Amino acid sequence: xxxxxxxxxxxxxxxxxxxxxxxxxxxxxxxxxxxxxxxxxxxxxxxxxxxxxxxxxxxxxxxxxxxxxxxxxxxxxxxxxxxxx
Numbered sequence: 001x002x003x004x005x006x007x008x009x010x011x012x013x014x015x016x017x018x019x020x021x022x023x024x025x026x027x028x029x030x031x032x033x034x035x036x037x038x039x040x041x042x043x044x045x046x047x048x049x050x051x052x053x054x055x056x057x058x059x060x061x062x063x064x065x066x067x068x069x070x071x072x073x074x075x076x077x078x079x080x081x082x083x084x085x
Contacts, residue, residue, distance in 0.1 A: 007050040010034070028054055 011030040015022050031054065035047035 003046055004050050004053060007031070007034075007046055008054070011050070024054065024057070 008027065008031075011027050011034060012022050014030050014034075015026050020026055028051065031047055031051045035044050035051065038044035038047055
């Protein structure tokens with residue numbers, strides 16, 4: 001799960017540096033691009049796992065899994081970026 005947090009963070013960061021709005025749809029697109037550009041099969045598998053998680057999280061009919069979200073720990077870490085200011 002820890003690596004998935006980093007991968008989703010990488011995708012979000014790529015959107016931020018392009019000044020794009022961070023949405024589930026945009027994260028989905030970015031993860032697909034990252035998976036297509038992955039150099040190793042392990043890296044591609046990690047991207048696809050993050051994409052699978054995001055797809056499950058995206059469905060409105062899915063059980064509320066925000067408590068299990070890899071993004072949840074970002075607000076709990078002291079070294080995370082605070083974009084609310």
